[in-house]
Amino acid sequence: MIRAKSFVFKILIFNMIIISMISCIFAIEVQKSDSLERILPFKKGIEKADLLFSLAEEYKSRSFNDSYSYANQCYILSSSLNYVKGQANSMYLLGVIHYLNNDYNKALYYWEKTVKYRNADMDQIGAANSLSNIGLIYMNTGEYDKSIDYFTKSLQIHTRLKNKRGMAKPIENLGVVNFKKGDYEKAIEFYQKSLKIEEELNNKLGVSQSLSSIAGVFLKMNNYNKALDYYNQSLKMKLELKDENEISITLNSIGVVYENTNNISKAIEYYHKALNYAFQSINKQNIANTLNNLGNIHISEKKYDEALNYFKKALKINQEIGSKEGIASCNFHFADIYNRKKEFQTSLNYSKVSLLIAKQMGNRDLIFKNLMIQADIYSNLKDFEKAYEAISEANFLKDSLMNETNHKQITEIETKYQTEKKKKEITFLNQQSEFNELKLKKNEKDIQFQRVILYIIFVGFILILFIALLIYKQFVEKKAVNLKLEFQNKEISNKKEELENQKNIAIQQRDQIIEQKKHITDSILYAQKIQNAILPNSKCITNYFFNNFVIFKPKDIVSGDFYWFSNVANDENKVIIAAIDCTGHGVPGAFMSIVAYNLLKQAINEQKLTKPSEILNSLTLNLNSTLQLSDNNYVVMDSMDISLCFIDKLNLNLQYAGAHNPVYIIRKGELIELKADAHSIGEIFTSDFTGFVNKEIELEINDSIYLFSDGYVDQFGGPNRKKFLSRQFKKMLIDIQNHPMPKQKEIIESRFYKWKGSIDQYDDIMIIGLEILQKKEHMPEKTLLRYKGKYHFETIEKLINQAKDIINEIDIKNVIKKKIINVLIECLENIHKYAIIDNENADILPQIFLIQSDERFYIKTKNLIAIEQTDILSNHINIVNSLDKDGLKKMYEEIIDNGNISEKGGAGLGFIDMAIKSGNQLFYNFADHNNKTVFFELTVVVNNITI
């Protein structure tokens, strides 16, 4: 059983190599940017159809439903436009997504239609590609001959058109299908052809893959020397290409060859080499496969503890990549090893886990193996009833498993037979022509020959009769056995019912898990809302830096990255801005980000620190006390990197301190880098590092400043699946300097999608860009209206009339005047409705200011409110600030339509109205008063420009 298992596994590895190859053959086009969706409403006609197709393409591997919907829309639109190419494109893509979904019938339907449309569009290459795709379907459904037909048709078209690149695919696929059929000679023949073409095309990766494919066939034919020879050739090329992922695959295969020749030490050596390369590449699947191989080989060497170690590592990686099959398989190996170590209870536990997952996936091979091992364990534990149950369930499965393997073997044998038969036919024909000559010469012998034939027929007949008798006898015996079996079957079917019940329980548990998963996703989505509320609004930055952008792309729904933006002491020239990158992403990262946000808030808003190094020092000390780092039980795991700037626009000065993350300033095409300290927030200060360093630089007009987390530069992608790296990032920033910030954002984003291609986003991404603009002639602020005094409803009237009179004297557009008055009314009414007013206590009377600066008006109010109101109020304003104009309108509609509005109005409608009318974020602050009340300060800004 041990040998059998590792054999099955090697086949599995082998199949994986084949599968990865097929996915390479299958055309995968470059993903396009999300921004496509935004321009969709502006496109019409054929352009729109093409855009829909691009969108469908973009979503094909991410979301079946989205891709399906876009492809369908594309088809409908194209049909109405009589746009045949669009029809063909959408049919092609519908085929792809169904193929990826393993729905081969539908994929076949769509691709057959694709061929029709491509032909109607005179697109012969397209038609040929679709024929090749249909071939793939038949290959997957095991209809190899049909598959060969289609590949051949595709090949013929490409050959006629002399399209070499197109020929490569069907030829390689013909190799694969012949390999699957078991016709190894033909498979090699095709792989050789594909090798030649790839050489002619000078496609080194293709050449090396073809070499590996040939080696794979030799391995299957047990021709280890040749296999080794080809694998080594392939390896050499891959080493030249420096493609770690591919190198690792080939090293692994070489390991398999050595293992098959029982050269265990060499095999281990190669697996280790493969592991090294797998770690360098980002293909975790590859790491897991190699660890698996190492585990297996150590089992067969009876080095169980080492094997266990490898499988543990493999398990960790499988968990990271969410490979259920990998997890189940590792758990099975644990069970296997502990069973051998005679630790039966532990073994049983692991096998149960593995079995549960295998059943969820419907992986019959693993279910069978687990049942067999459980039967073994139970009998070792002397629990024979359970052992019997396991074995009968396994037997039940075995039949269907056997049928599959048999089917495979039969096709293989059949193919071999056919090849042999053809050879024989040829020799037979040759013989016949010789025979004819003989026939003419020796007629007498001919008669004798006929006689011999007659004899043979007679003897044959006797033999058949004899065999028939034998079969009859067996039949009679079998009938008796069957009666016995029938009795046993009844017993088994009782047991089966019990098993059925257990299965139902398993299904129930599965549904429960699905339900739980939904709950979890819902709460993460809610967490996202909370996280969005702590992020400053981009409008807020625009108030200070007219030319800016923020790129914020969490890897998952919530993010470990976030950014901070605040102005210092209500001075519009002084701001603090920071990019923060907490360890991890997703939920753990988000938790850390909330901790970090609170610490920053504490340092900046409460401690009123402005010097970047002091803020970072404060963060370190407070983070340590928050996470109790002084307690030695806690290992430093959670930390954060940050780049933080204090910018004084008026005096053109920037101060910076950083933990690992630098800040770039680009001045006249030159990049100035302010380097960060190599110390994370969260690492304890030591005698070597006593605090962060403050750096200062004079700014110039038109300087561009960039803060960012490391997600962008660490993204894998490009032709060699490498990191993007800082060098390229810097060059990109320098190259895009002639564009305004919003355009820079577009370029940076599209560059990112192009770079990562089909690879997943690796980490959260955040980049902030700001430009220091020429200051306008500064006009001193002028207070147009100031009021502090008793407050009644009539006061509103009085103040508004005053304000109107004052504003009418100023030379600004009517629209602006209206906006100012509207905002003022809402502010004043809010005070009337919600403020605590004691007209006898002069200290707490409401205050109202209307201030004019050169380009904006400020409406400021200060009034007392109950301390319980602060949470509701700040929460409400934060939500208002997070919404754009459409969002605000929607919220406004909802409230006036359904909202629970008291006679006073209310439900925060006033704030929404102010945000809509002013087009700006609302600034607020709470200032301490006593333990029951606080001062609420609100500033609304109305810009003196209309867009």
Next chain:
Amino acid sequence: MENLIIKATDITPEIYFNIADRTFNISGESRPENVKDFFEPIHIWIDNYFNNLEGKENQIFTIKLAYFNSSSAKFLLSLLKNLGKFYQSGIKIEVNWCYEKDDDDMKEAGEQMSEMAKLPFKFIEKDEF
């Protein structure tokens, strides 16, 4: 039934509902201290009028507000929704929503109200208010 005529103040609009002409005008500023007290009688009057309406002539509403505060918005919407209901039932109602030149806020507010009330508006830009 009598005409409904309420004179304008600094904080409430003029209401001029003339049955004979079938013209119904609301104009001025709306930010009453107690919004409900101001709008409720108007709401009741409109209900009465349309429930007893016999002719099939156009009923012309002209709304020309320089300003309405956020608390008025709710009551104004409820009034317009009521009109929308009558309009949907087949009564010919024409609504002219006037706004001062360049006052996009007021125009957009009208568009929003029209959509929510399921009642088509005619938008009229005025130079003077």
